[in-house]
Amino acid sequence: MMDTLRQALNRLRALFFRRPLDEELDAEMASHLDLAIEENRRRGLSPEEARRQALIRFGGVEQAKERHRDARGIPALEILLQDLRYAIRQLRKNPGFACTAILTLALGIGANTAIFTVINAVMLRPLPYANPQELVTWRGNESQLDVDDIRAQSGSFFSAGGAVNPEVMDYTGGTEPIGVHAGYVDAGLFEVLGVPAMLGRTLLPQEDVKGGPRVVVLGYPFWREYLSGDRNIVGKTIPLSGNSYTVIGVMPERFAVPEYSVDLFVSLRMVYPEAAAYRGVHFMRSYWRLKPGITIARAATGMAAIDARLAASYPSEEKGRHTALVPLQEWVTGEVSSALWVLFGAVCVVLLIACANFAGLLMARTVSRRREMVIRAALGGGRGRLVRQALTECTLLAMLGGAAGLVLAKFGTDLLVAAKPAALAHLNSIAMDISVLISGLAVSILTGLLFGLAPAWSSTRADVAGAMKEEGRTVTSGPAGHAFRRTLVIAELALAMVLLVGAGLLIHSFARLRSVDPGFNPSNVISFFIQLPAARYSEIPKQTSFRRELLARLNSLPGVDAAMVGDPPLNGSEVTHSLAFDGRPPVAEGDQPEVDTFCVMGDYFRVMQIPLHAGRALADADREDQPLVAVINEVMARKYYAGENPIGQRIRWGHEAGPPRWMTIVGVVGDVKQYSLAQPAEPAVFTPFAQSNESWRRWMGVVVRTPGASAGLIPALKAQVWSLDNQIPLNRIQSMDELLQLSLAERRFNMLLLGLFAGLALTLAVVGIYGVMSYSVSERTHEIGIRMAVGAGRSDVLKMVMGQGARLAGLGVAIGILGAIALTRLMTSLLFGITPTDPATFIAVAVLMVAVVLLACFVPARRATKVDPTVALRYE
Amino acid sequence: MGDSKLDLLQGTLDLMVLQTLAAMGSLHGYGIARRIEQVSGDQVLLNQGTIYASLVRLQQRGWISAEWGTSENNRKAKFYSITKAGRKQLTADAAYWQRLSGVMGRVLAMQDGGGKR
Numbered sequence: 001m002m003d004t005l006r007q008a009l010n011r012l013r014a015l016f017f018r019r020p021l022d023e024e025l026d027a028e029m030a031s032h033l034d035l036a037i038e039e040n041r042r043r044g045l046s047p048e049e050a051r052r053q054a055l056i057r058f059g060g061v062e063q064a065k066e067r068h069r070d071a072r073g074i075p076a077l078e079i080l081l082q083d084l085r086y087a088i089r090q091l092r093k094n095p096g097f098a099c100t101a102i103l104t105l106a107l108g109i110g111a112n113t114a115i116f117t118v119i120n121a122v123m124l125r126p127l128p129y130a131n132p133q134e135l136v137t138w139r140g141n142e143s144q145l146d147v148d149d150i151r152a153q154s155g156s157f158f159s160a161g162g163a164v165n166p167e168v169m170d171y172t173g174g175t176e177p178i179g180v181h182a183g184y185v186d187a188g189l190f191e192v193l194g195v196p197a198m199l200g201r202t203l204l205p206q207e208d209v210k211g212g213p214r215v216v217v218l219g220y221p222f223w224r225e226y227l228s229g230d231r232n233i234v235g236k237t238i239p240l241s242g243n244s245y246t247v248i249g250v251m252p253e254r255f256a257v258p259e260y261s262v263d264l265f266v267s268l269r270m271v272y273p274e275a276a277a278y279r280g281v282h283f284m285r286s287y288w289r290l291k292p293g294i295t296i297a298r299a300a301t302g303m304a305a306i307d308a309r310l311a312a313s314y315p316s317e318e319k320g321r322h323t324a325l326v327p328l329q330e331w332v333t334g335e336v337s338s339a340l341w342v343l344f345g346a347v348c349v350v351l352l353i354a355c356a357n358f359a360g361l362l363m364a365r366t367v368s369r370r371r372e373m374v375i376r377a378a379l380g381g382g383r384g385r386l387v388r389q390a391l392t393e394c395t396l397l398a399m400l401g402g403a404a405g406l407v408l409a410k411f412g413t414d415l416l417v418a419a420k421p422a423a424l425a426h427l428n429s430i431a432m433d434i435s436v437l438i439s440g441l442a443v444s445i446l447t448g449l450l451f452g453l454a455p456a457w458s459s460t461r462a463d464v465a466g467a468m469k470e471e472g473r474t475v476t477s478g479p480a481g482h483a484f485r486r487t488l489v490i491a492e493l494a495l496a497m498v499l500l501v502g503a504g505l506l507i508h509s510f511a512r513l514r515s516v517d518p519g520f521n522p523s524n525v526i527s528f529f530i531q532l533p534a535a536r537y538s539e540i541p542k543q544t545s546f547r548r549e550l551l552a553r554l555n556s557l558p559g560v561d562a563a564m565v566g567d568p569p570l571n572g573s574e575v576t577h578s579l580a581f582d583g584r585p586p587v588a589e590g591d592q593p594e595v596d597t598f599c600v601m602g603d604y605f606r607v608m609q610i611p612l613h614a615g616r617a618l619a620d621a622d623r624e625d626q627p628l629v630a631v632i633n634e635v636m637a638r639k640y641y642a643g644e645n646p647i648g649q650r651i652r653w654g655h656e657a658g659p660p661r662w663m664t665i666v667g668v669v670g671d672v673k674q675y676s677l678a679q680p681a682e683p684a685v686f687t688p689f690a691q692s693n694e695s696w697r698r699w700m701g702v703v704v705r706t707p708g709a710s711a712g713l714i715p716a717l718k719a720q721v722w723s724l725d726n727q728i729p730l731n732r733i734q735s736m737d738e739l740l741q742l743s744l745a746e747r748r749f750n751m752l753l754l755g756l757f758a759g760l761a762l763t764l765a766v767v768g769i770y771g772v773m774s775y776s777v778s779e780r781t782h783e784i785g786i787r788m789a790v791g792a793g794r795s796d797v798l799k800m801v802m803g804q805g806a807r808l809a810g811l812g813v814a815i816g817i818l819g820a821i822a823l824t825r826l827m828t829s830l831l832f833g834i835t836p837t838d839p840a841t842f843i844a845v846a847v848l849m850v851a852v853v854l855l856a857c858f859v860p861a862r863r864a865t866k867v868d869p870t871v872a873l874r875y876e
Numbered sequence: 877m878g879d880s881k882l883d884l885l886q887g888t889l890d891l892m893v894l895q896t897l898a899a900m901g902s903l904h905g906y907g908i909a910r911r912i913e914q915v916s917g918d919q920v921l922l923n924q925g926t927i928y929a930s931l932v933r934l935q936q937r938g939w940i941s942a943e944w945g946t947s948e949n950n951r952k953a954k955f956y957s958i959t960k961a962g963r964k965q966l967t968a969d970a971a972y973w974q975r976l977s978g979v980m981g982r983v984l985a986m987q988d989g990g991g992k993r
Contacts, residue, residue: 003937003961010936024954025928028905031953032924035906038949057909059923067929072936 014073015081025068033058079385083392090393094365098397101361104767105401105444107760108354110408111347113440117413119340120436123333128254130194134159134290135328136299137258142286144268144276146310146318147186150286153306157299159291162188163284165268166260168531168699172239172727174226176718179531179731182240183257184268184284190217192289193255200234200249203267207248210277212270216245220253222263240264242535242727258332259285272534274696280317280655287328300325316589316655339750342827346502346757349495351443353761356488356495357768358401359451362394363485364775366456387456394452395445402444406437419749454484482776489765489772490812496758496765497816497849498823503758504841505824505831506751512833513744519672519681520569521609522736525705526713527568529731530721532698540695544624546724547689547700551602553720559707563602564689568701569674570743571732574598575697578654579685581640582662592654595636596674596684599692599700605631605669607705613637615647615667622688629688630663634671636683651685663687676743678832703736750830762849765812766856773805773860785869794865801864805857806850813846889922889930891973894966897940897958904945904953905931931956939965 014021033054040050058064069078091098126132142150147163154161162185169182183189187208196202202217216238218227227233237244245266256262268284269276275283290299300323307321326334366373376386530550537543547564554562567574578592604610605617613634622629630651637646650662663685671681689697706713718730734742777784784797824836834841896911897903903911908931909924934940939962945955958966 003939006938007933007936027952028954029925029928031904031947031951032906032909034951035904035947035953036924038951039910057924059925061925064923064925064928067926068932071929072932 011072011074014069015077018073018078021072022065022069025065029058029061029064079388080392083389084396086389087393087396091397097361097365098400100767101358101397102401102404104354104357104361104764105398105447106404106408107764108347108351109402109405109440109444109447110412111757111760112351112443113406113409113436114412114416115340115344115347116439117409117433117436118416119344120433122340123329123337127258127329127332128195128256131289132329133327134292135192135287136290136296136325137285137287137328137331138303138323138325140321140323141282142284143279143281143317144186144284145279146282147188147284147286149310150288150303150306151188153309154288154299154302157291157294157302158288160188160192160194161286161288162186162190162192163268163286164189164257164260164262164265165284166262167272168529168731169241169264169266170531170533170727170729171226172242177722177727177729179529179729180222180240180263181261182271183260183262183265184272185265186268186284189257189265189287192287193257194289195252195255197249198252199231200247202249202251203265208267208269210269210273212267214243214245214270215248215266216240217249217251217265218247219251219263219265220255223250240266241531242533258287258328279314296325296327319590338827338829339746342502342830343750343753343757345823345826346499346754346761349499350757350761350764351447353492353495353764353768355447355451356492357764357771358394358398358447359454360485360488360492360768360771362397362452362456363454363488364771366390387453390456391449391452394456395448398444398448398452399441402441402447405444406440409436409440416753419752485772485775486808489769489808490815492765492768493809493812493849493853494815494819496761497813497845498819499754499758499761500845500849501816501820501842502824502827503751503755504845505827505834505836505838506747506754508834508838508841509830509832510744510747510751513677513747516673516677518569518677518740519610519670520736522740524708525608525703525736526717526733527571527701527703527736527739528717528733529571529699529701530728531731532700533727534698536725536727537698538695540693541624543695543698544690547601550702550721550724553723554702554704554717555602557713557716557720560713561603561607561705563604563607563703564600565604565701565703566597566599566689566697566699567674568703568736568739569608569672570676570736570739571701572675574674577685580652580654580660582650582652587654589654593640593683596682597653598684598686599689599694599697600686601689604686604703607703608672609705610672611670613668613670614645615665617667617669618686618688622691624690626691628661628663628691629666631667631669631686632665633669633681633684633686635681636685637668639683661693663691677740747830747832762852766852769805769808769853770856770859772808773801773857774863776804777801777860777864780864781867784864784867785871788867789869797865797867798861801861802854802857805854805861809850809853809857812853813849816849817842817846888973889926890934891966891969892920893927893930893934893956894939894958894962895970897956898963898966902945902955902957904947904955906953908956934962937965938962 033051036054036057037047037050040053041047045053055061069075127135129135142163144163147161151158151161164186165184167182167184168179170177171180185203185208187203187205190197190202197217198220200217203215207213207215218233223229223233227238230236233247233250235246237246239245251265275281288299290296303323303325307318307323310318311321373386377383532543532546537546551562551564554560574596575598576594577597578589579595580586580592600618602620603617605612614637615631618629618631632646640646641649646665646668649665651665652660652662669686672684673679673681674684675682689700702717704713704717714733717733721728721730784792787800788797820842821837828836892912893908896908896915900907900911905927906924909922909927912920912927913922931940931942935942935956939959940956941959942954942956944952947953
């Protein structure tokens, strides 16, 4: 044992003291020979003979040294070091080749690692909750009463459940009132997520009741930013929406509610008892924890029974319940995952192309070094040894490429995170971690070995005798090498084609989306949101007079045309109501049609420039004491009044208790893209705020049209609001143009990235085909010379070379089109207005591809025409 | 075995070196090689150079030690001598070889006799 250890240490030591050890060995061997010569001389031999005999007896000096070194050190490692030194020398001798190869791989690996970093952070890393694999949710939202009932009935398969509704509250403890993201929660939320408070505690069930104490749990970012990270905050009070709340706890930094960013948490039952008691308002996202050992299928069976019971007990609110359980992880990442996987597929293709290019470069280089290989083989280099040397060289290249790629990936990730779409906004911890680094390096080493092996192997297949006979003549790569490199290039072109088609489809979709008419004129319109605090504006008359006064003050600003609406377009919120029609047979509650509803004040349609198609717009004269009126949109008129004149017809909300409040339709307006440009307009009903009997509509958007650019107006708007009530914050002040851009941000992000990758792929493929064609031309110089000598014109040569390139391009494009047809349907969800096999896109991309490839071939083709037959015939 | 010389089996050179050093005390590489040749009656096919691989191996295992000194005719040479651990190893290896060669001898003798009669 000790001996082995000592030997291992000595061997290791020998690696580092190679030179002194070698010098000592030289001295020792010299002394050996001297001693031998001396003895031979004593035996009476002549000096020459004595030396000759001594050398014969000694054997080969170099072999003896080599054996000594092998015994002394770690031969494998020494060979590696030796190969590395040799490889570095080779690369330094040919920096152009080295840089191209390294850059090629760096781009491939860099793009790949950057996207993988995001995927790793978004999809592979578990959610920051206790046992996250047990958490489930479902698509539909629930009311607080539903959550309570489900919790009461699901004890056999859920161990906990909780819900949250994102709202806005006004925080007035700072210099200006600000709107903060409040989570109106059920106390079960903290239990189900299983994250304890960092300071203090979370909400207790006894606090989560109607009339409960005003207590608040703070999120970490809010606590740090607005309360300067006060560690003694627990027990102190903060002003929120006109009331004073006692802080009972602060959540840890890594805690976030699954789908929203939330600044603070309050009990829904305490803060919003009217909504908590109302089964029909399905506005809470609920999360549930499977009991240990319970499968999602088992829980689904249990939920089906609960669905049936709820639907039977409350048909008007719960009819048609169908709860489909989804693992929370899948749910949270679902929105972004399809785009990310498409992008990941794209970068994998880029990496493949980069690898093919890398192999092609190595191949070309191998061919030009074949004579060197032949000579080394002739001098006794074993095949294994030569392959090993070649592999060391390409692995070194691959690792350099990988290292450069990781640096690129670092920048790429930062860029990606800076530009991340809103769906990723709640993820703030996207960073490269050790697993990404390791996988990046592993990929590069694998690339080196895999794609270096074929060239290395073929390079050493040199038949020594045959090659030496070619003496002086250019050693060509032979048909096999040609075929290999042509295959590589065709594959590269095909892959690039697939990517280009993908990018083309996204660009085409985006262009279509941009040309969609939103239904209003977004230029020079600012919107912001106001929430009337329940503490001071719980009654409708108070709300109405605030709105009237605010509008009057805003409209008194020069050039300003302002109006109010419950939910301006593209804000991601809307209120729907069920609807009943006067004069038509009554429909059972729960089967009534649902329509979008908007309360407005002021001339909303004029401010937004939504066209009036029939009748009149809502007017200031439609006051609370006047007959109830409504305006509907075009979709609604088409869907529910086909062949009738809707003007003068009466409608009411389907769920109302008490005497029916019939509203008379007075006008029809154009459709507005309420949700996004990509989604069709839904039937919508506009009613005056002043005639509303829904006191919970305290949240409203204010839209302001200005004569020109509107940014300078913001302070004046704030001043007007605060002149009425200095405790009310203006939330999300944005121009409609910005909002429109924002609604396209995710698509633009995907389009830009895929476009970037496709461009990268095209560039790499073009470099590949350029390399092959240049090489082929230089290899065929002799042949071209002969052709020209026997009368071929320059145009014939040009045609010949271009024809060769065109054949490669044609094949690559054809295969690429087939691949694209097979693959682009995976991105259907990312497209708009076109099919995944949109012919226009395919044709445009194919033409672009062929054109670029021909351009790449033109340079070597021109060089071929410049061949001077007399020189070419002498050429080596 | 006629005129051809004995090819050395793996590991046998190490044992010869150890035995030589045990018997002769401190010796330089040339001396060891010469000694082995003489003792074997010049039957061993030994490129003297190969002794150095053996020497470094033994030295790394701590079975022999080396230091530079001056030869009988005033030449600088590296002198090797066996260590305590080396003697122990030699005893073990020698016993093993003797057993092995005894067994080999018997096995071969048996085959010789059985084949003819």
